[in-house]
Amino acid sequence: MSAPILSATDLRRHFEVKSGLFGGTNTVRALDGASFELVPGRTLAVVGESGCGKSTLANLVTMIDTPTSGTFTIDGQDIQPGDELKDKVLRAKVQIVFQNPYGSLNPRQTIGKILMEPLLLNRPEISAEERERRAREMVELVGLRPEHFNRYPHMFSGGQRQRIAVARALMLEPEILVLDEPVSALDLSIQSQVLNLLTDLQDKFNLAYLFISHDLSVVRHFADDVIVMYLGKPVEQGAKDEVFENPRHPYTKALLSATPMADPARRQERIKLEGELPSPLNVPVGCAFNPRCWKATEECRNKRPDMSDGSHRFACFHPENGDN
Numbered sequence: 001m002s003a004p005i006l007s008a009t010d011l012r013r014h015f016e017v018k019s020g021l022f023g024g025t026n027t028v029r030a031l032d033g034a035s036f037e038l039v040p041g042r043t044l045a046v047v048g049e050s051g052c053g054k055s056t057l058a059n060l061v062t063m064i065d066t067p068t069s070g071t072f073t074i075d076g077q078d079i080q081p082g083d084e085l086k087d088k089v090l091r092a093k094v095q096i097v098f099q100n101p102y103g104s105l106n107p108r109q110t111i112g113k114i115l116m117e118p119l120l121l122n123r124p125e126i127s128a129e130e131r132e133r134r135a136r137e138m139v140e141l142v143g144l145r146p147e148h149f150n151r152y153p154h155m156f157s158g159g160q161r162q163r164i165a166v167a168r169a170l171m172l173e174p175e176i177l178v179l180d181e182p183v184s185a186l187d188l189s190i191q192s193q194v195l196n197l198l199t200d201l202q203d204k205f206n207l208a209y210l211f212i213s214h215d216l217s218v219v220r221h222f223a224d225d226v227i228v229m230y231l232g233k234p235v236e237q238g239a240k241d242e243v244f245e246n247p248r249h250p251y252t253k254a255l256l257s258a259t260p261m262a263d264p265a266r267r268q269e270r271i272k273l274e275g276e277l278p279s280p281l282n283v284p285v286g287c288a289f290n291p292r293c294w295k296a297t298e299e300c301r302n303k304r305p306d307m308s309d310g311s312h313r314f315a316c317f318h319p320e321n322g323d324n
């Protein structure tokens with residue numbers, strides 16, 4: 001396996017929000033300590049219920065937002081907010097593809113213009129001819145036809161628009177792509193075409209993917225490594241096969257039990273999580289999952305479990321035995 005292109009250590013993003021009528025503030029722990037690596041040619045998926053901090057994590061990795069604390073390095077260089085030139089160079093290494101291919105493309109620009117724009121803005125030394133050559137080449141690489149170069153986004157289907165969004169993200173030759181629910185707005189049959197394209201492009205350019213998804217059946221096919229998040233904190237992480245085959249955290253087990261399995265022999269009873277997902281403004285004391293956990297004890301209600309060591313890690317005092 002290659003060396004990591006990105007290493008994050010204990011990343012946190014807290015938001016101060018107003019509370020009540022008397023000017024008090026409260027802290028939303030949107031991301032509360034995530035450590036992980038992105039490796040060229042591999043896909044790390046971030047999974048968890050809505051509000052667990054997936055988009056907050058994506059915003060930090062793409063440098064749209066800065067962490068409250070924690071560090072991350074890209075290509076061995078520390079990311080420090082404020083160092084503009086370094087930021088710009090490093091920013092080009094990380095690009096993002098959003099969920100909604102309808103909202104993310106400028107309807108007044110042709111596909112050619114949309115693809116050439118990142119080069120115009122970030123690589124002004126590249127000539128107009130070369131810009132166009134690269135954009136036309138990219139149109140073909142993502143499986144569109146040459147005549148699409150002069151067409152407008154509204155002339156394309158959802159799947160084609162997502163191909164255009166991927167093409168635009170690749171124009172600056174990034175090393176990391178953040179894929180924020182890239183196929184969840186697409187029909188099932190189109191989803192697999194776009195995922196196949198992403199796999200081909202990953203192989204061709206040795207890209208590291210950070211794949212944000214709430215859909216575990218997609219993650220099962222697409223990811224190499226997984227982080228399971230709960231209320232802003234990773235509760236389990238490791239190689240996808242390990243985590244999916246031997247889930248150790250009860251939350252992971254519950255999430256997986258709700259995912260349809262193709263193989264009837266491996267279907268299992270769905271674990272129904274009791275209670276609502278607590279607010280990140282009011283994270284339960286002890287293990288954040290304890291009010292919904294069928295294994296919770298006094299210890300879980302009082303102490304927060306640390307992440308274990310090793311390549312398959314989990315934060316639980318009473319882990320599952322690993323069968324799934």
Ligand SMILES: Nc1ncnc2c1ncn2[C@@H]1O[C@H](COP(=O)(O)OP(=O)(O)OP(=O)(O)O)[C@@H](O)[C@H]1O
Pocket residue numbers: 015017028029030031048049050051052053054055056057214280
């Ligand atoms: N700017 C902000 N100010 C205050 N709270 C925020 C802010 N951004 C996010 N949050 C809160 O942080 C928590 C995590 O949000 P985030 O968008 O990262 O979750 P998510 O896992 O991406 O959810 P979804 O799947 O619904 O997009 C949520 O409770 C959200 O309300």
